[in-house]
Amino acid sequence: MISISGLRLRYGDTWALDLAEWRVGVGERWLLTGPSGSGKSTLLHVVAGLLRPTEGRIEVDGQDLAGLDAAALDRFRGRRIGLAFQGHHLLAPLSVLDNLQLAPAMAGLPADRARALELLRVLGLADRAGAKPHELSQGQAQRVALARALMNRPALLLADEPTANLDDEQALAAVDLLAKTARDNGATLVIASHDGRIRDRLDRRLDLPGRWP
Amino acid sequence: MTLFGLMLAYWRAKPLAVALTLASFALGIGTIALLLIGAASLERAATREAKGIDLVVGAKGSPFQLVLSSVFHVDVPTGNIPLEEAERLSRHPMVRKAIPLALGDSVDGHRIVGTTEAYPAHYGARLAEGRYWREPLEAVLGAAVARHDDAKVGEKFVGAHGIVGSGPAHADHPYSVVGILAPTGTVIDRLVLTGVESVWAVHAEHQTQAATPGPREITALLIAYRSPLAAATLPREINTRSALQAASPAYEMARLFAVFGVALDVLRAFAGALILGAGLGVFATLSAALEARRLDLAVLRALGATRGRVFGLVALEGFACALIGALVGLALAHLAAEIVGRTVAEGLIGGATWVEGELWLIALALGVGAGAALVPALRAYRADVAATLAQRRG
Numbered sequence: 001m002i003s004i005s006g007l008r009l010r011y012g013d014t015w016a017l018d019l020a021e022w023r024v025g026v027g028e029r030w031l032l033t034g035p036s037g038s039g040k041s042t043l044l045h046v047v048a049g050l051l052r053p054t055e056g057r058i059e060v061d062g063q064d065l066a067g068l069d070a071a072a073l074d075r076f077r078g079r080r081i082g083l084a085f086q087g088h089h090l091l092a093p094l095s096v097l098d099n100l101q102l103a104p105a106m107a108g109l110p111a112d113r114a115r116a117l118e119l120l121r122v123l124g125l126a127d128r129a130g131a132k133p134h135e136l137s138q139g140q141a142q143r144v145a146l147a148r149a150l151m152n153r154p155a156l157l158l159a160d161e162p163t164a165n166l167d168d169e170q171a172l173a174a175v176d177l178l179a180k181t182a183r184d185n186g187a188t189l190v191i192a193s194h195d196g197r198i199r200d201r202l203d204r205r206l207d208l209p210g211r212w213p
Numbered sequence: 214m215t216l217f218g219l220m221l222a223y224w225r226a227k228p229l230a231v232a233l234t235l236a237s238f239a240l241g242i243g244t245i246a247l248l249l250i251g252a253a254s255l256e257r258a259a260t261r262e263a264k265g266i267d268l269v270v271g272a273k274g275s276p277f278q279l280v281l282s283s284v285f286h287v288d289v290p291t292g293n294i295p296l297e298e299a300e301r302l303s304r305h306p307m308v309r310k311a312i313p314l315a316l317g318d319s320v321d322g323h324r325i326v327g328t329t330e331a332y333p334a335h336y337g338a339r340l341a342e343g344r345y346w347r348e349p350l351e352a353v354l355g356a357a358v359a360r361h362d363d364a365k366v367g368e369k370f371v372g373a374h375g376i377v378g379s380g381p382a383h384a385d386h387p388y389s390v391v392g393i394l395a396p397t398g399t400v401i402d403r404l405v406l407t408g409v410e411s412v413w414a415v416h417a418e419h420q421t422q423a424a425t426p427g428p429r430e431i432t433a434l435l436i437a438y439r440s441p442l443a444a445a446t447l448p449r450e451i452n453t454r455s456a457l458q459a460a461s462p463a464y465e466m467a468r469l470f471a472v473f474g475v476a477l478d479v480l481r482a483f484a485g486a487l488i489l490g491a492g493l494g495v496f497a498t499l500s501a502a503l504e505a506r507r508l509d510l511a512v513l514r515a516l517g518a519t520r521g522r523v524f525g526l527v528a529l530e531g532f533a534c535a536l537i538g539a540l541v542g543l544a545l546a547h548l549a550a551e552i553v554g555r556t557v558a559e560g561l562i563g564g565a566t567w568v569e570g571e572l573w574l575i576a577l578a579l580g581v582g583a584g585a586a587l588v589p590a591l592r593a594y595r596a597d598v599a600a601t602l603a604q605r606r607g
Contacts, residue, residue, distance in 0.1 A: 050598050050602070092226065102214050
């Protein structure tokens with residue numbers, strides 16, 4: 001699903017990422033760990049095509065990302081990669097249902113209201129479809145963000161710090177939900193987190209060093 | 214969820230800011246549109262009223278005043294002219310048609326015009342009911358006069374001295390309404406027509422009281438040339454060789470609109486500044502909205518929206534503000550024109566008047582809106598999505 005070799009990313013004079021090799025198989029569930037500033041989020045952004053690496057080669061779902069122009073890369077991300085953010089990042093003026101329907105609309109896919117309602121049902125949010133984000137609890141907002149990330153049936157699900165600001169019980173439940181939902185939807189899962197509580201919750205783990213040479 | 218739907222959702226979340234931006238656009242566009250409609254209406258009315266009248270002959274004085282009083286019936290006459298001279302001029306070989314007008318009285322602010330049936334015929338008027346006058350003190354009402362006073366054939370009214378009806382009433386000379394004209398959309402609608410003899414009869418008292426009753430007089434003569442060549446000689450002949458004054462409605466109107474045009478240009482510049490202000494408002498609104506929505510736009514990009522799509526979303530807002538503001542402005546301008554037409558300038562201006570310049574106004578508004586949206590849209594286009602998402606974590 002993900003194949004990285006010789007990946008390096010530099011911000012000005014500083015190397016933000018240096019990864020010689022990383023391979024993620026289809027259906028695997030990975031945890032990216034490392035201290036703050038180690039580049040976990042940066043690596044997720046590179047895999048999602050939001051950042052272009054300075055050097056190296058990266059393939060996602062069999063597609064060499066360097067071979068795509070900016071617009072094609074955006075479309076590829078929208079259709080093949082689901083992103084769940086730490087702060088959930090739901091659009092405040094839109095209802096829960098509209099937030100979900102935003103995903104196919106932005107990726108240039110046909111509207112799929114039935115899919116949105118089904119995801120909300122599965123995630124226990126069927127009665128919150130018309131609610132605005134500010135009317136949701138933190139746990140509910142996080143599940144809505146997860147549903148949005150899954151709307152376009154992505155092959156790869158990327159989650160950035162999904163357990164931040166959650167208590168122990170909620171944190172483990174959130175990771176279990178991500179793992180189960182990814183499996184149920186046939187998606188490969190990569191979670192970036194420095195949360196020690198979920199260290200052993202996933203199949204595979206990549207530890208990023210705190211400082212790059 | 215289309216870009217338009219997303220834009221509307223944002224607008225619903227900030228209704229006051231959006232309403233103010235739309236209002237500023239509507240104000241600028243509406244002001245210019247009202248000026249355009251007003252100018253076009255006046256020009257059309259002037260052309261319509263003066264159509265077929267090559268020359269107005271009256272007493273010496275201001276030629277502009279003579280045209281205003283005798284063609285448009287909006288000013289006091291320059292005086293009277295002897296009937297004998299007017300009749301002699303009517304028989305001039307260069308004159309095809311000469312219509313006498315005798316002014317001086319009014320009823321409820323509507324002028325009473327002593328004339329012949331050639332006058333309503335000149336404007337294509339036809340009787341809606343009744344007949345034309347046959348005897349002195351029989352009158353035919355224009356359509357607007359009849360509607361305004363709810364007058365009927367057979368009723369009587371008394372004229373007052375003076376063209377605004379503020380003078381003493383001629384109570385001993387009541388007029389009988391014998392006919393009502395169908396609407397023509399011309400000055401005729403706002404007049405009360407009667408024979409010249411009626412005006413003489415009403416004012417005969419003043420004549421008999423004078424020590425030596427003078428010759429009979431009329432106020433003006435509307436003339437149509439037999440040939441365009443007459444324009445070169447006849448006015449000069451009248452102005453230099455007689456006690457009369459000849460004024461060309463076309464020339465006087467051209468002079469008026471030249472002066473009017475300068476005032477219009479000043480007002481247009483003012484309204485243009487309003488539109489520019491509206492553009493700055495859009496710029497400020499969109500810039501503030503962009504700052505508030507940086508994260509939202511980054512999320513849209515993360516969900517697969519291309520840079521062009523995000524650019525389009527921001528540009529669409531500027532465009533939509535301008536378009537809706539312009540359409541609201543145009544609608545308000547037509548509404549205002551209709552109200553002005555119905556209350557103070559009946560027959561001169563109306564909401565149904567469309568001016569070609571209005572399309573240019575929409576184009577202008579869209580240009581300003583697009584220009585104002587360009588910088589915020591470009592900033593959205595160039596935004597660093599990864600950096601924005603990274604900054605807003607937690």
